Structure formats: structure tokens, C-alpha cells
Amino acid sequence: MLKCTSCGKEYPLRKPCQRCECGEPLELELFKGVPGIGRSIWERFSQFYPFELDLEYSLGEGDTPLTKAKRLSKELGVRLYFKNETLNPTWSFKDRGTFIGIHRALELGFDKIGTVSTGNMAASVAAYGARFGLETFILVSSSIAEEKLKTLAPYGARVIKVHGNYGELYYKSLELGQKKGIYFINSDDPFRVEGYKSISFEIAEEIAPDYVVIPTSSGGLFRGIVKGFLELKESELIDNLPTFVAVQAKGCSPLCRAFNEGKQKIERFENPHTIAHAIENPYPPSGNAVLRLLKELKGLCVAVSDDEILKAQRELAREGLFIQPASATGIAALRKLREEGKIKAGARVVSILTGSGLKFLDAVKEGKVRECRIEELGECL
Template sequence: MLKCTACGREYSMRKPYQRCECGEPLELELFESVPGIGRRVWERFSGFFPFDLKPELSLGEGDTPLTKAKKLSREIGVKVYLKNETTNPTWSFKDRGTYLGIHRALQLGFKKIGTVSTGNMAASVAAYGAFAGLETYILVSSTIAEEKLKALEVYGAKIVKVHGDYGGLYYKSLEIGQKKGIYFINSDDPFRVEGYKSISFEIIEEITPDYVLVPTSSGGLFRGIVKGFLELRESGLIEKLPTFVAVQAEGCSPICRAFREGKEKIERFKNPHTIAHAIENPYPPSGNAVLRRLKELSGLCVTVRDEEILEAQRALGREGLFVQPASATGVAAIRKLRERDAIEKGAKVVGILTGAGLKTLSYIKAPKVEECLLESFEECFGE
């Protein structure tokens, strides 16, 4: 059964419902189960998912590393763990949600799928659509960078560049999908959210965190991670929840602004501008749902400046991890919260690294390069 995250209205699983008539996102009710034995997270936690998951639709998503950041831990004074979602097939966390979304589309009999995205989700849906043999539509903004379009070419999807208000394209795509028989696996589709909760299951297999920091755009990833931990508690597998922290770039932070001002609903963020393009969403479709969760669970919402994001990206590089700017926002927020004493010394803190740095090379400076003649090669190494 699907249920509205705001008014509680229930919807049947037999039809492709994605949002409530009140305008808010839908979500599956909490699952209670116990983990089993299996090589993949989908097998070990199979009882927590709404249907049997087919290995033949998988590209190998999930079961990503949880790495302790030794340098950052010493520097900041907390135990920093990094959930490295860059190792997924298309280099971002989106693959987990797309895997569940493909199942849902096929379950309902769709032969066409699509998404609205200019980055990680576009690549993910294009790749999984190609693998499943589905006709795939990727709707992108008219201002999309050429490097992002090139990343989609190899999958053979139909790419449509849409001129006009990109913020309204999410809702328009759902209308078009109903008319044209296309299942749009958009950012906070209920089954995409189901895929994201697998991150929580993997974290709890290794540590019991005190804080989990989530780079937040549409709100689907945040909702999925929270839902995963809620199901673990409902099932008696953990006693208490971590403190959940939604992280946004200061230059586009509609959720954090509404949270800070004590509002019940978000408002469109005017003139957004940040290097963290992957989370630059001025009117996130799950923004109100994230607000409700933050207030209900005593969570936090933190903004970070572009300079702090770039510094965090470099700090992650020194840990051997190359991430896109949006992925670095969590680490920037850990540092900021620790400076404010909002995170206690020695706490176990997990930051979600959402996407790989290779996707945003335009913000990386060329390194300093030394040149040597072969005849004097040894001198280049100094004394």
C-alpha cells in the first residue's frame, strides 16, 4: 500500500501512483523483517523490499564501501566514516533507486521509462533502461553542459532538451507519462526511495552511527535513508536512531531556509547559484516531506558555502577519494557542526558520498606540473 507522506491518504499498488492528490509524495509503509544470508544487500534484506528483486535487472549496484577517514577523524575530533556511493555502476547512489524503479515499471507493464535530470539520475536511468531493453527518455534542461550530454550518448536513450521552467518539468513529465505510457523514475518516486534505504542497511551491518549526513536536493535520498533506519528500529534490529542531517549548498537551500525559519512548507529559492549542481534544486519535490521528518525526528539542516565545499573536496582527495562537489557537502557540514559543538567529540559520523568527481571536471584546477630533462631526471626528486 502506498501512503501520502502528508495527509495519509492510501493508494493501491496496482496503478502507477507517484504523488498524492494533495500534491505531496507517496511512500510505502514501513516494512518489518529480519536480515538473512546473501552475497548482495538485496538478498540479505529481501524481506524489506516490496517485491522479489531480479538479479538479471542488476548492473551490480549496492554493497559500496564504508571507509573510515583517518585524517579527517584526527583533524575534526570525531570518527568520520564515508559511504562511498561513487563505486556504483554509473558512479552515483542513483543506481540503487533506478534498480527498484525498473522493477516497478516492468511490474506495471510499461515498455517505456524516463526521468527528468541533468546529471547522475540521467546517466543511471539511461544505463538501466538500455540494459533492460526499454525505450528510454531523458528530459534535460536547455542549459545542460555539453560534458553531461556526452556522458549520456553511449546508452542510446532519447534525449530531449526542454526550454522553459525546468522546475516545472518534474510535474509535467508525470502528466506526459500518463498520456504516453512512460513510467518516469524521477527523483523521489516511491520505489526509488525504496532503493535508497539499502544504504542504511549496509551502514548498520558495519557500525551504529550517531549521525548520518545526507547531501539533499529533491529529498528522495534523505527520505530513503531515514526510512531504512526506521524499518531497522521497527524490526528490533537497532534501539535508537542516529541524528539525521540534511545538507544543502548555501547558494540553493530551500529546505534549510524553511527549517531555520520554522515554516511548515518550503518556498522556491530565488536565483540559485552553487558549484554543487547535483543538489541545486530551487523547489525540491520532497522538500516538505524532508521538513516533516527533520522536525519529527529532531534532525538538523545545515548549509555550506562553495569555498567550504571545495576545501572538503580537497580533504577527501587526501583520503584517496575523488568526489563531485555535491558529495563533499556532507564533510564540509561535519566540520561546521563540530566547530559549533553540535556534534560531540568522538561521535561516530557517517557522510554519504553521492557521486564521483569525474562527472564535474570543469571545477578541478590543473595540477602544478614539474618538467625535467631525461639527462637530469634524478635532480627532479631533490636531495
């Protein structure tokens, strides 16, 4: 059964529904279960999924490292961990959602899939579409950089540059997909969300966090992580829920604005502009759903500036982790919350690192480089 996250209306699972008639996103019930053994998170938490997964097609998504922060733990006075999602098969968290989303498409009998994205999700869907041998449509914005196209090309997907309002494309693709027999696994598809909840399972296998800090754009990742912890609680596998922190870039923060103004619904963020492109969504399709979760679970919402993001990106590199700007927002937010006294010293915090720094080299400044002749190298060291 799929249920609306807002009005509660129910839809049978056999139908390819992705959003409620009321406009809000659907989601699956909370699963309860007992973890099993296995090398893969999909094996260990198989009871938490509505269908059997074909692990022959897995690319090894999930089971990413939880890495202890060294300097930043000391500096910020918390016990800080990074969930390093850059070590997924296409180097972002999207792969978890894509893998589950494709299973949904196949269950419904689709042999074509697609997505609307110019970044991490595009590469992920293109890769898994190839893996499963499905015809794959990637709808990209007309302003996409050549570099991004190069990361899609090898997989052999059908890439279409769409001119017009890119925001509308999310809804348009779902509508056309139904007609044309293409299952669009967009950013907050209910089954994509099911994929993301595996992040929570893995965190809980290692530690019991007080806070989980989540870069938030469409809201799919946030919803997935929250659902994961809710299921762990329902299953009596954890005692307490962590506090969930949604982080956005100041230059595109429709969620934080609505949250701070106490609104029930988000509004389109006009003239968005941030270096954290991966979370630059001016009208997130799960925005209202995240707003409801933040209120219900007493979460926090923080917006950080591009300067703070770039600083955090450098700090993360000093921990040995080179991540894209969107992934650095969590550390910028944590610093702010510590300064404001909203997170107490010694708290256990997990910051989700969503995607690799290799994905967006434009954001990186060339460092200082010295030059010398090999004969003079001795004086140079």
C-alpha cells in the same frame, strides 16, 4: 499500499500513483523483516521489498564500501566514515533507486521509462533502461553541457533538450508519462526511495552511527536513508536511530531556510547558484516531506558555502577519495557542526559520498605541475 507523507491518504499499489492529490509525495509502508544471507544487499534484505527482484539484470548496484576516514577523523575529533556511493555502476547512488524503480515500472506493465535530470540520475536511468531493454526518455535542461551529453550517448536513450521552465518538467513529465505509457522514475519516486534505503541497511551491517550526514536536493535520498533506519528500528535490528543531517549548498538552500525559519513548507529559492550542481534544486519535490522528518526526528539542516565545499573536496582527496562537489558538502557541514559544538567529540559519523569526481572536472583546478627533461629527472625528484 502507497500513503501520502503529508495527509495520509492511501492509494492502492496496483495503480501507477507517484504523488498525492494534495501535491505531496507518496511512500510505501514501513517494512519489517529479518535479514538473510547473500552476496547482494537485495538478497540479504529481500524481506524489505514489496516484489521479487530480478538479479539477472542487476549491474551490481549497492554493497559499496564504508571507508574509515584517517586524517579527518583526527582533525575533526569524531569517528568518521564515508559511504562511498561513487562505486555504483554509473558512479552515483542513483543506481540503487533506478534498479528498484524499474522493477516498479515493469510490475505495472510499462515498457517505457524516463527521467528528468541532467546529471547522475540521467546516466543511471539511461544505463538501466538499456540493461532492461526498455525504451528510455531522458529530459535534460536546454543548458546542458556537451560533456554531460557524452556520458549519456553510449547507452542509446532518447535524449530530449527541453526549453522552458525546467522546474515544471518534474510535474509535467509525470502527467505526460501517464498518458503516453512512460514510467518516469524521477528524483523522489516512492520506489526510488525504496532503493535508497538499502544504504542504511548496509551501514547498519557494519556500524551503529550516531549521525548520518546527507547531501540533500530533491529529498529522495534523505527520505530513503531515514526510511531504512526506521525499518531497522521497527524490526528491532538496531536500538537507536542516528541523528539525520540534511546538507545543502548556501547558494541553493530552500530546505535549510524553511527549517531555520520554523516554516511548515519550503519556498522556491530564487536565483540559485552553487558549484554543487548535483544538489542545486530550488524547489525540491520532497522538500516539505524532509522538513517534516527533520522536525519529527530532531534532525539538523546545514548550508555550506562554495568555498567550504571546494576545501572539503580537497580534504576528501587527501583521504584518497575524489568526489563531486555535492558529495563534499557533508564534510563542510560536519566541520561547522563540530565548531558550533552541535556534534560531540568521539561521535560516530557517516558522511554519504553521492557521486564521482570524474563527473564534474570543471570544478577542479589543475594542480602545480613541474616539468623537466628526462636527463635531469634525478635533480627533479
